[in-house]
């Protein structure tokens with residue numbers, strides 16, 4: 266189940282939400298988008314990039330039109346991926362991007378953690394969740410020790426999606442994605 270836990274700067278829990286509307290409202294308050302999407306058609310097991318993009322074409326096209334995004338692709342991570350530790354480590358520290366980070370989870374899950382002020386918003390996104398992290402927002406992402414997800418990534422420019430690390434070690438003090 267998708268969940269959002271809000272912490273203070275001493276890692277004390279301020280709020281915990283599992284209701285999609287409550288999650289959307291709390292994230293909207295810090296400028297982060299959260300939507301639930303339904304597939305336009307039934308996806309086959311292990312569906313490829315084209316099939317996944319077609320299944321969510323209406324939602325992806327709407328976001329592209331609203332925000333000027335130009336490309337979308339599909340990534341799939343398996344628990345036995347040989348480079349999973351390296352890939353995981355890339356986004357575990359607090360960073361920002363010049364462009365928005367937009368992800369829709371087709372299968373599996375991942376943890377997006379936002380750090381807008383003294384609070385920390387930890388979202389575990391599951392299949393059916395769209396997360397929109399605006400450009401410049403301080404955040405980190407954990408796919409877990411044994412990553413398992415399929416996600417659509419939507420870009421205005423894939424080159425803009427490079428992590429600029431803030432140098433703040435804040436991420437180490439908060440719970441990671443539990444596996």
Ligand SMILES: [Fe+2]
Nearest residue numbers: 356362366406
């Ligand atoms: Fe990121």
